[in-house]
Amino acid sequence: MPGSPAVVHLDALGPGGPYRAQAREVVTDVTGRPVAELSMVPRLYVRRGLTALKRARTLPTDERTAALAEAGRLFATATLGGLSVDEYEHAVARVSGLPVALVREATGNTAAGLAGAYGSAGQARPRGSRDTSNGAGTAVWIRRADVLAVVTAGNHPGIHVQWVEALALGYRVAVRPSRREPLTAHRLVTALHAAGFGTDHVVMLPTDHGVADDLVDGADLAMVYGGDDVIAKYRGSTSVLPHGPGRAKILLTADTDVTRHLDTIVDSISRQAGAACVNATAVFVEGDPAPVARAIAERLAALPSLPPEDDRAVLPVRRLDAARTLEKYVRSEAAGARAWLGGDTIVDELGDGSAVLRPAVFQLDRADAPQTRAEMPFPCVWVAPWTRADGVAPLRDTVVLTALTSDPELVGELLDEPTIRSLHVGDHPTHVLVPGLPHDGYLGEFLMRCKTFTPASASTAPVASASSATPGAGR
Template sequence: MLDIAALGPNGPYRTRNRTTVADASGTPALELASVPGLVVSHWIDQLRGSAPLPVAETADVLSKAADVFEGQELLGDDLEAHERRVSALTGTPVTVVRECDRLITATLRDVGRAPSAARPTGCAPAGTAVRDAPSAGAAWCRTGDVFAVHAAGNSPGVHAMWPEALALGYRVVVRPSTRDPLTPFRLVTALWQAGVPTTQLVMAPCDHATADLIIERADRALVYGGQDVVDKYRNRCDVRLQGPGRSKLVVTADAERRSGLGLAGTGALYHAGTACTATTGVLVEQDPAGFAGELAATLRKVAPAGPLDDEALLPCMPEADAERLAAAVMQQAKDATVHLAPRVERLGGEGSLATVTPAVVELTSPRSPALSYEAPFPCVWVAPFERDAVDVLDGSLVLSLHTEDLELVEAATRLTSVSNVYRSRPTSWVHPDVPHDGFLGEFLMRAKGLAHGD
């Protein structure tokens, strides 16, 4: 088994307490260090006392890190071997892992793009010296020094976000998911080798109590988790939550139905249905039952495959976990019409590797709680839609409207709990200039009034 150390201010750190991490078949695959609270607290003190890299130098350093991430052997793996190992460990299709790694390196090479987009036009760029700033205006300044990341394990792509904090002068502590410690280990190591001092970036695997301590000791924290995590931190202005997406697609009567089915299928299968931007709910204005049946016919064609198969579209996991997921969906659907029931497919090989096939369930009302029920595989809830009940669309990370009614799109943009609004695009659509649940810079920075004499 691999031995994965923590990465502290003095380099790799091996602990007596360790966590055994199983792969997608349930077979033990690696031993992961577990850093105690006192040690992590000391690390955060070291990070806080370390001067950040000059902002002007970070672009070159992070671009070099992309080269290291792609081109160097780390833990004995080149990038291709790393991606196959992550896929086998997490059950994520290897094509998704490759896509996420390309996103990470593209972000490292263009790290100034998002901070520039987030910065108010009235502010001088971060790192601007007072002598070079306007005599009267505003500076774009950090709201703290230490940024904590409690990473998710559902997608390696979550690690494309936090390097922006390094570019803004933060010192960063990453608490990896036990499901995927390999991606942050490779990324942190690449950043170190590229020139980010170890006293500015650490990776601290730890238990839940120590994870809470990291949040308390940091100035700002990015936290991924389910509804329980959202409920725990929802009133914390120093915590940015990345919880359930509950992303939805609306198909109105005036829109071309066949392309609407394409949008629903693409969104449902995005990143094997595990991403927060994958389509969970589809609201259909005309004949939702027929739409659900047609979508079910499309998703029924998705063939089970192991995670290392380039044709894989579904997540893989131990058979017992797959059985629990399928049973939970059927319990939610007990009062609904099931057009496509999830099946557990055993994939053979070592351990008990299995996958869950897609599900499509028709609800009688868009106010059914099941419309917001997320499962970590392609599972779509279809419900009727009426244009005078736009409020049912609130609470969505992404809301896509397949419609010719621009007034409906305008009404959707006014919903306060919707982060992204698209028209006739999959909920999974991404673009480097479109923020994911807002710009991270909005959370990490603030405008500080500045005036100085001639």
């Protein structure tokens, strides 16, 4: 990175400002070269940070929205933490292995997300709290609590846009960044401080996994990213919102001309370098899946192998040893499946200690094969047969399903299935997120609630019993 320090110091950003801890973790790029030192804070520092957040007073709404917009501008344009925008994006590409073009796109999306955070958060607001027709009282949409802890993931720099909505709603936020890619969280919190949020309103607290549990337990509410173990751990919790694997899927029914939709299918699998939770990892075909698997493999095989900082890069890169380990895991998962692509290897060495993760396409023999739940951090797709007798069951537990079908009855069944979090019908790639619409539910559903407020000046009116009251009155 021309003009940048050899090693970037990523200090913790606590209530007292930047803090350089004695315990530090080296953040390396895809070749193993040190890029940054991340300060790792102890349990006592986390507790003090949470105490400061709980004591702080929330900024007025107009000040929050202005500060969020300014933070977005700074994030996308300013030198923050010693890194210009270009240096930051280059560093993220080298550390995460994601194509730099994808990182640049995420920078723009993050800036736009900050500017629109208050409006996006408000999409979750119930209609009853918007209605002022009842002069006797008002339904007020209020926070459930004051302090949110966020344990983030490092698979994509755009993941941070969601928790910013909590700031827009008046929460104070403690962020535990991914140790794999902490650069984005550090830059974002630095921008928020520079834009007007106090150091007792948003903090970045890098920790190990044990102390992260203290962060979650010590906050009022928490949002935690992780694998199936995280989902299982917090499944019954009302104070923790877990985000696990996406397992996005595509369904092709017999009335669909696959050739017309091949662009959508391939784009769903490979866009975002195949590393996002909204990338399709399973394709279900009513009929023979072989022609579909063959067509997908032919298209994915043409993608180039390039280092992540190359503007033309579209595939993820890992350290060579990590790539080899992942390859072994993929082979074990694919046992018994027919390999159309990636059967020999998914590792393409770049000669500098790193390797591109090449796409893989495997054909399965039944819709309920366990591999359809396997999600990899690169374009890897499992193509399986599907019949009407299989029904909705194989399509459950997915963040996004794209259904290429003209069957309205089937669409109705998919829409009614609660474990399918988002449903696209027709030529809509799984990774496309429409502003204002929920990705995995609205965050405001978790953070907020409504309560009735009847002011002293309200006119006296007959009060209905709870059993006969009509819902919907309020602001």
